[in-house]
Amino acid sequence: MHAPVLLDEVIKALDLHEGDFAVDGTLGGGGHAKAMLRAIGRRGRLLGIDRDVHALARARETLEELRNVILIQDSYAELPAILAREKLPKADALLLDLGLSSDQLEASGRGFSFQRDEPLDMRFDTREGETAAAFIAKATVAELTRAFREYGEERSAEKFARAIVDARRREPIRTSGMLARIVERAAGGRGRIHPATKVFMALRIAVNRELDQLRTLIPSLRRVVKPGGRVAVITFHSVEDRVVKEGFRALAKEGAATILTKHVIRPTRAEVLANPRSRSAKLRSIQIL
Ligand SMILES: C[S@@+](CC[C@H](N)C(=O)[O-])C[C@H]1O[C@@H](n2cnc3c(N)ncnc32)[C@H](O)[C@@H]1O
Missing domain, CATH: 1.10.150.170 (Putative methyltransferase TM0872, insert domain)
Structure with missing residues (x-):
């Protein structure tokens, strides 16, 4: 079972309110999404995106209450097009929790782990x-x-x-x-x-051309999140974190966003002990202007 990383910190960074429209661009098993749903309440709406159809199936079970949830198999890089196609407004908050989930590592049948002998596929989609x-x-x-x-x-x-x-x-x-x-x-x-x-x-x-996905989405975040809305991104290695840091800096420079995390947020020692997978996690967030 995948444990959501930096959960309290993410919920705080997203600053969700009752009735908000929230997007989880990397739904995974739905751990963060469940907490997001709780924060936006029954009047809120959640759009969950994942490239992996098996992750979507798992999230369906985790989320239970699906009345105000829309789930789509796609890349978060396609969010501007998805919002337009689904006739959805810009979001109040967006979360990206990058990389792969422990469910994918443990039993995907697609060879993500060197500890398993599986066909070497590694595609999320x-x-x-x-x-x-x-x-x-x-x-x-x-x-x-x-x-x-x-x-x-x-x-x-x-x-x-x-x-x-x-x-x-x-x-x-x-x-x-x-x-x-x-x-x-x-x-x-x-x-x-x-x-x-x-x-x-x-x-x-x-x-999976993972860095390209980030480099595509970050410059167009204003088409996905409304002014005043928040974006939070969790990365798990320095290459990815650098792309996020530089992308956010560029947005701030052009007056499109304010950086909320002058210093990255890291998991507490207690979280790392409880969930070793969190040890390399870094959270950065911005507010769209
Ligand atoms: C770390 S997991 C997310 C876990 C989730 N936050 C939770 O609490 O269960 C990352 C997920 O992002 C998905 N993913 C990776 N790249 C993606 C992309 N470009 N677009 C959409 N989903 C992506 C993976 O398939 C995986 O399920």
């Missing part, structure tokens, strides 16, 4: 784009190196890229287990953190 296996099968050493370095900040990016290209000459890399073993062998064993951690994260970011 399996209706579009190419799988991680397809990407790995044709990418050059330079392309793999760039992805591991840029999205994973992996120091051994080139070594791992070469090992992958060598291995795929012998046999196609079809599963997460095969990939994990190739990287582990190239690294010369395991340390405290599995050597394939960053490679897996980088591949997922590449396959």
